[in-house]
Amino acid sequence: MSILRVINVSKSFGKLQVLKEINMEIKAGEVVAIIGPSGSGKSTLLRCLNSLEVPDSGTVYFHDTEVNAKTQKEADLNTVREKIGMVFQHFNLFPHLSVLENITLAPRLALGMAPKEAEEQAIKLLNRVGLSDKVNSYPNKLSGGQKQRVAIARALAMGPEVMLFDEPTSALDPEMIKEVLMVIADLAHSGLTTVLVTHEMGFAREIASRIIFLDEGRILEDAPPQEFFNNTQSERAKIFLSKVM
Amino acid sequence: MFIQVWASMVIDFSRMTRWIPTFLEGVGVTIVLSLVTVTIGSILGLFITLLRRSHLLPVSALAKFYILFIRGTPLLVQLYVWLYALPLIGIVIPPLPVSSPVFGTREFSTAVIALGINSSAYVAEILRGGLDAIDKGQTEAARSLGLSSRQNMQYVVIPQAIRIILPGLGNEFIQMIKESSIVSTVGIFDVMYTSNIVKAGTYLVFEPLVIISLIYLILTSVLTFLQRQLERKLNVDLKSN
Ligand SMILES: Nc1ncnc2c1ncn2[C@@H]1O[C@H](COP(=O)(O)OP(=O)(O)OP(=O)(O)O)[C@@H](O)[C@H]1O
Ligand SMILES: [Mg+2]
Numbered sequence: 001m002s003i004l005r006v007i008n009v010s011k012s013f014g015k016l017q018v019l020k021e022i023n024m025e026i027k028a029g030e031v032v033a034i035i036g037p038s039g040s041g042k043s044t045l046l047r048c049l050n051s052l053e054v055p056d057s058g059t060v061y062f063h064d065t066e067v068n069a070k071t072q073k074e075a076d077l078n079t080v081r082e083k084i085g086m087v088f089q090h091f092n093l094f095p096h097l098s099v100l101e102n103i104t105l106a107p108r109l110a111l112g113m114a115p116k117e118a119e120e121q122a123i124k125l126l127n128r129v130g131l132s133d134k135v136n137s138y139p140n141k142l143s144g145g146q147k148q149r150v151a152i153a154r155a156l157a158m159g160p161e162v163m164l165f166d167e168p169t170s171a172l173d174p175e176m177i178k179e180v181l182m183v184i185a186d187l188a189h190s191g192l193t194t195v196l197v198t199h200e201m202g203f204a205r206e207i208a209s210r211i212i213f214l215d216e217g218r219i220l221e222d223a224p225p226q227e228f229f230n231n232t233q234s235e236r237a238k239i240f241l242s243k244v245m
Numbered sequence: 246m247f248i249q250v251w252a253s254m255v256i257d258f259s260r261m262t263r264w265i266p267t268f269l270e271g272v273g274v275t276i277v278l279s280l281v282t283v284t285i286g287s288i289l290g291l292f293i294t295l296l297r298r299s300h301l302l303p304v305s306a307l308a309k310f311y312i313l314f315i316r317g318t319p320l321l322v323q324l325y326v327w328l329y330a331l332p333l334i335g336i337v338i339p340p341l342p343v344s345s346p347v348f349g350t351r352e353f354s355t356a357v358i359a360l361g362i363n364s365s366a367y368v369a370e371i372l373r374g375g376l377d378a379i380d381k382g383q384t385e386a387a388r389s390l391g392l393s394s395r396q397n398m399q400y401v402v403i404p405q406a407i408r409i410i411l412p413g414l415g416n417e418f419i420q421m422i423k424e425s426s427i428v429s430t431v432g433i434f435d436v437m438y439t440s441n442i443v444k445a446g447t448y449l450v451f452e453p454l455v456i457i458s459l460i461y462l463i464l465t466s467v468l469t470f471l472q473r474q475l476e477r478k479l480n481v482d483l484k485s486n
Binding site (some may be wrong): 050051074075077079082085086088090092093094095105106109110111151154155159196213240 | 389404405
């Protein structure tokens with residue numbers, strides 16, 4: 001069963017065509033790592049999945065619903081977004097809210113969850129990401145790794161069917177990368193459908209069920225990790241791998 | 246010659262004491278005028294900001310032109326237009342229904358409108374600055390969680406922007422204390438105008454001007470101090486957050 005489908009999606013910023021007729025399907029339970037050179041369109045593709053970017057042409061489906069921030073009714077779009085969690089490179093925690101409030105805000109506002117229930121759930125999630133002692137802290141009191149784990153908990157609080165990660169460890173000091181990757185691995189192993197843009201090749205190889213290699217707005221490879229890493233097809237991917245590994 | 250004039254000039258503040266009530270009355274008018282003006286300016290400025298953020302191009306263009314026009318012409322000209330030009334085409338601001346000889350005049354109500362509208366354009370800029378200062382990532386995070394654009398504004402953007410906007414509005418009030426002095430040119434009894442009254446009553450020029458300068462200085466200093474306190478408090482709040 002496919003959760004997300006991308007059909008013939010193209011996207012330009014001004015004269016620069018960033019995505020060129022992309023086709024992609026994410027099935028339930030898959031862990032898909034999107035890799036590729038800087039500027040190849042990875043973030044843009046990911047952001048098309050929850051319509052933070054709207055394709056110029058082509059369609060994105062979440063199950064059978066077309067996701068499109070321009071044409072869709074706002075309430076319908078929000079319902080879809082509730083089911084698609086997103087974690088950003090720079091965390092984007094709400095600095096005026098405590099860790100607990102960061103996590104409970106959306107369940108309360110968007111799902112109408114009772115405050116008490118939302119808080120209990122938030123505490124469970126903080127446990128899961130190893131931050132139960134930070135319930136009442138504010139984001140600026142946290143390290144980068146802790147912020148990102150809170151951001152993950154915040155996304156999980158909506159009970160998403162799929163999680164999108166856009167280079168979740170790129171803004172972190174090296175010693176904090178592992179704690180975040182461990183959380184992501186834990187989620188992936190629990191069967192949560194995951195799409196992960198990353199430069200961490202070792203990690204992608206370890207947890208991904210599929211690797212998508214993007215280059216200049218095109219998908220050049222789409223294969224299970226053993227196949228992708230051991231039997232790289234395209235010249236571009238070979239060059240890329242030789243640089244990053 | 247000059248020196249002689251200089252030497253023969255007697256500075257005598259003792260003759261000012263009996264005018265203290267007059268000065269204080271002016272202070273009251275200046276404060277009321279500035280406060281009412283900035284209040285109207287804030288409400289109108291918020292409205293203009295909403296229009297400017299409209300997705301309808303003509304609406305936002307109109308709001309932008311309004312701001313450009315108001316900020317690009319002198320306040321004094323705007324005041325004269327409201328008071329002397331617009332009545333010629335039938336637009337007259339009626340006096341407020343109060344019996345006070347200061348607040349109940351057409352000049353006062355018109356000044357409130359002219360200054361309020363002027364202030365609204367500056368407030369709109371302050372609001373824009375506050376809203377623009379909030380990182381786009383905040384909105385993206387909120388929307389990706391399924392919050393509506395309204396909820397995003399109400400719970401994510403505005404609570405953060407307030408910390409930038411409130412000090413800006415404080416500044417606007419301080420500016421208005423000084424700039425409202427131009428209403429004295431149309432006979433409104435504010436701090437500036439009291440110096441004319443005292444001059445006429447005493448034939449002294451130097452002393453009343455020194456006194457009203459001090460009055461403005463004290464008003465703006467006190468307000469600046471309060472403003473700093475507010476800013477510090479907001480900053481502390483932000484830090485503890
Ligand atoms: N909002 C935007 N406006 C203009 N250009 C943009 C915008 N977003 C992205 N781009 C450009 O589109 C291209 C692809 O960007 P994208 O962020 O998708 O690349 P990426 O593969 O995620 O790169 P990186 O690994 O550096 O994050 C880049 O050249 C980028 O500068
Ligand atoms: Mg990117």
